[in-house]
Amino acid sequence: MYFIDPHVHMISRVTDDYERMARMGCVAVSEPAFWAGYDRGSVEGFRDYFRQLTEFEPTRAGWSGVQHFTWMCINAKEAENVELSREVIAMIPEFLDKSSVLGIGEIGLNKNTPNECTIFREHVDLAMKTNELILIHTPHLQDKYKGTRMIVDMLLEDTRVQPDRVLIDHVEEHTVREARDHGFWCAMTLYPVTKCTPSRAADIIEKYGDDRIMVNSAGDWGPSNPCAVPDFIQEMRRRGHSEAKIKKIVYENPLEFFSKSRNFDFTPPEQQRLG
Amino acid sequence: MSQSAEQILEQTHLQIRAKLLEVGAYLDRIDRADGSVGNDPRIHQFKQTLEVLASNEATRAEQIQLIFSDQYEQGWNK
Secondary structure (H helix, E strand, O other): OOEEEOOOOHHHOOHHHHHHHHHOOEEEEEEEOOOOOOOOOOHHHHHHHHHHHHHHHHHHHHOOOOEEEEEEOOOHHHHHOHHHHHHHHHHHHHHOOOOOEEEEEEEEOOOOOHHHHHHHHHHHHHHHHHOOEEEEEOOOHHHHHHHHHHHHHHHHHOOOOOHHHEEEOOOOOOOHHHHHHOOOEEEEEEOOOOOEOHHHHHHHHHHHOOOOEEEEOOOOOOOOOOOHHHHHHHHHHHOOOOHHHHHHHHHHHHHHHHOOOOOOOOOOHHHHHHO | OOOOHHHHHHHHHHHHHHHHHHHHHHHHHHHHOOOOOOOOHHHHHHHHHHHHHOOOOOOHHHHHHHHOOOOOOOOOOO
């Protein structure tokens, strides 16, 4: 089955991972800007990072026949440096017309601090002024529930925000309802220890349905598995769910959401082969 | 649901058994070690989750998530 991994940090992975993903049916990935494991020191560091995301990663993905899309932002961990964050936000529009950029993300909260909220609101303002989609990171572990609710509060504060143009990521059992009840898209991240396992993600689908929801590996430089989406497909099959239902979650839903971006120029795999 | 309760239990009982045993072994390991963590709030949280597991509501995973979550304050942004 073809699938799209809607959240994976391929910059942290080796080329062999693209190849393995392609062999398992991956036809496209979307890569949000994120934390590199250390705080970057200047706006130029971010400009170089954004160039890598928009220039080299699509090329590298293409070697395995995978289409690469990306998102621009300064992540919540580095948002504590408000001055640098504002410099990065001012620079982001240089990249918004690049052919693979889907919007602003992954913005959000990390420790739910006032500075993080300030920079989150300024990212949302940029997205509204430039008519971009938004991809949102929700915090880890004990901060997730409070942070997700704060994020939803801030989105609802801004009357320009259209919920169906926002994806709230890393939802789990205690946050999925908050995202869906307000009309946002949401995604579950399949991680070995934290976030969701494939079986818990399948439980959430069985409980809340398959509309406006997707799954991702969020593969990065930490413990993670870029082939986690096929694990979810296998779990759903094992439970007897239809191929059509599984395809909706791992392929059609990401397509529907990403298609709202003016830069989502996706070639379906059937047409790629013909071409 | 595509599967019956009997089918799910049949497929998962060994995994449930293994995970419960693992939790028991983790807690035993802590108890065998020098020092005391009986007052650590994380131990209190673990005990709360065990009560949730013993309940009959089909919202156990959500309830356990909330035990491990910071509280949200309504109106924080006013």
